[in-house]
Amino acid sequence: xxxxxxLAVASRHGLGAIADETAAIAxxxxxxDKDGVYPAASMQRxxxxxxxxxxxxxxxxxxxxxxxxxxxxxxxxxxxxxxTGFCVWCQDSAGWYLEQSDNLALRExxxxxxxxxxxxxGTGLSNPAKAMMGTEAFRLRGKRVAGGYMVSGxxxxxxxxxxxxxxxxxxxxxxxxxxxxxxxxxxxQPGVSIKQNANFIALEGTGTFSVLFARAFISDDQxxxxxxxxxxxxxxxxxxLLQTGMGLGIIDAAISLMREADVTQGxxxxxxxxxxxxxxxxxxxxxxxxxxxxxTPLERSxxxxxxxxxxxxxxxxxxxxxxxxxxxxxxxxGYLEGSPVHRRLREAWFVAIITPSIRHLKxxxxxxxxx
Ligand SMILES: Cc1cc2nc3c(=O)[nH]c(=O)nc-3n(C[C@H](O)[C@H](O)[C@H](O)COP(=O)(O)OP(=O)(O)OC[C@H]3O[C@@H](n4cnc5c(N)ncnc54)[C@H](O)[C@@H]3O)c2cc1C
Numbered sequence: 001x002x003x004x005x006x007l008a009v010a011s012r013h014g015l016g017a018i019a020d021e022t023a024a025i026a027x028x029x030x031x032x033d034k035d036g037v038y039p040a041a042s043m044q045r046x047x048x049x050x051x052x053x054x055x056x057x058x059x060x061x062x063x064x065x066x067x068x069x070x071x072x073x074x075x076x077x078x079x080x081x082x083x084t085g086f087c088v089w090c091q092d093s094a095g096w097y098l099e100q101s102d103n104l105a106l107r108e109x110x111x112x113x114x115x116x117x118x119x120x121x122g123t124g125l126s127n128p129a130k131a132m133m134g135t136e137a138f139r140l141r142g143k144r145v146a147g148g149y150m151v152s153g154x155x156x157x158x159x160x161x162x163x164x165x166x167x168x169x170x171x172x173x174x175x176x177x178x179x180x181x182x183x184x185x186x187x188x189q190p191g192v193s194i195k196q197n198a199n200f201i202a203l204e205g206t207g208t209f210s211v212l213f214a215r216a217f218i219s220d221d222q223x224x225x226x227x228x229x230x231x232x233x234x235x236x237x238x239x240x241l242l243q244t245g246m247g248l249g250i251i252d253a254a255i256s257l258m259r260e261a262d263v264t265q266g267x268x269x270x271x272x273x274x275x276x277x278x279x280x281x282x283x284x285x286x287x288x289x290x291x292x293x294x295x296t297p298l299e300r301s302x303x304x305x306x307x308x309x310x311x312x313x314x315x316x317x318x319x320x321x322x323x324x325x326x327x328x329x330x331x332x333x334g335y336l337e338g339s340p341v342h343r344r345l346r347e348a349w350f351v352a353i354i355t356p357s358i359r360h361l362k363x364x365x366x367x368x369x370x371x
Contacts, residue, residue: 017050019076021042025081025084026081029083029343031205032083033202033346036204036205038162039081039084039087039205043117043120043160044117045117046073046077046088047091047118051073051088051117052116054070056099056111057099058111059095067241067297068295070092070242070245071241071244074092076249077245078248078249078250082202082249082344082351083204085245086206086350087159087160087206089245089246090121090167091121093242094121094123094184095115096235096238097184098114100235100238101182106221106223110184119165119166120160120165121167121168122158122159122167123239124167124211125169127139128180129355129356130360132180132232138172139154139155139156140171141171142174142181142218143175144175148217150216150218151171151213151217152214153171153213154212155210155211155213157198158208158210159203159209160206160207161187161194162194162207163187163194164186166184166187167184167211168185169182169183170183170232180227181227181228182223182224182228183222183224183226185211186222187211189216190216190217192216195212196210202350236305237297240309240356241294244286244312244315247315247351248287248290250319250323250344251283251286251318254319254326255276257329257330257334257341258275261329261330261334265330268331272328283318286318289314290315293308305368306365309356309365312361313361315351320348320349323345324345326341
């Protein structure tokens with residue numbers, strides 16, 4: 001793993017196509033946000049440009065696979081449109097699960113398509129993560145049958161989905177609550193369907209659906225880990241660190257918004273608590289911490305995990321603080337329906353509530369400190 005930073009590294013290695021695509025995403029942000037249009041073409045082009053493989057050994061266009069590179073690519077996308085940035089995170093996470101799986105046949109079959117964006121993919125780990133923490137019951141249960149499992153249940157919200165898309169999740173063995181199994185699921189395979197049952201205040205264009213499992217046969221060749229074993233420990237730091245790309249992108253956007261506001265309203269903004277230069281200094285510190293943590297995503301120490309969660313928490317909290325300040329810099333112009341400030345504020349709240357949410361992270365950090 002390389003701790004160096006993504007787009008800077010990418011442009012040194014001639015990966016300007018990722019940066020070019022990122023610029024194109026800006027023009028679609030309002031449509032994705034307001035009309036809930038899934039950015040399929042942007043995702044395919046980002047995939048083709050190599051954005052989803054930067055952290056994967058067999059697919060990285062960088063000299064070494066770099067989780068920090070993936071974080072930075074996601075941050076650049078999120079600075080323009082965080083809905084698209086979240087779809088990138090979903091895609092990156094699915095690639096990461098395949099990277100850590102011992103099922104080499106499944107990795108060989110699916111990872112190239114996920115890395116190149118030929119197949120879209122996501123992750124349904126919110127419920128399993130909380131179930132394993134003991135705060136929710138598993139929503140998916142599987143019964144062992146010849147050649148696989150029969151799985152039933154409903155996952156309320158999984159993103160970056162559509163017909164033929166894949167996602168990773170974990171179910172509990174119906175006959176043994178201590179036995180958990182992680183698998184890649186294809187939307188549209190017999191027994192697996194999606195339903196849109198909610199409207200959100202943002203992130204409407206992220207292909208977010210309920211996933212219904214009605215005695216769905218999940219074959220052994222779809223299993224990422226059975227039993228789950230240490231798979232969760234292997235994927236967790238990478239999964240959490242990748243999410244910081246969304247938050248860092250919003251923070252960058254907030255700093256730009258503060259600067260833009262100052263062009264015409266600078267004379268009124270002098271005494272605000274958080275100004276662009278201070279936000280930039282704090283963001284640079286976060287970026288450096290994340291780059292360092294992202295260099296060793298397979299580390300297992302309690303201290304490391306706590307640092308990863310703290311970094312993710314700090315990004316979430318600073319995302320809110322920075323966007324709040326951007327709103328104050330813009331005043332009533334930011335309060336207009338459809339203003340960039342309005343969209344970024346709603347996006348920043350998402351960073352704070354997506355699993356692990358701020359309250360979830362605080363519980364986990366407290367538990368790690370006590371143990
Ligand atoms: C737009 C959108 C897209 C999403 N996309 C995905 C996706 O792609 N994949 C996915 O897996 N999920 C996705 N989610 C789900 C998301 O990650 C959260 O799981 C979901 O929003 C539920 O969060 P929550 O606020 O209810 O709980 P959280 O804040 O995540 O967790 C709180 C948990 O703690 C428990 N709890 C509360 N108080 C206490 C207490 N005092 N002691 C112990 N436990 C307590 C609650 O029962 C709950 O389980 C998405 C959600 C949205 C809104």
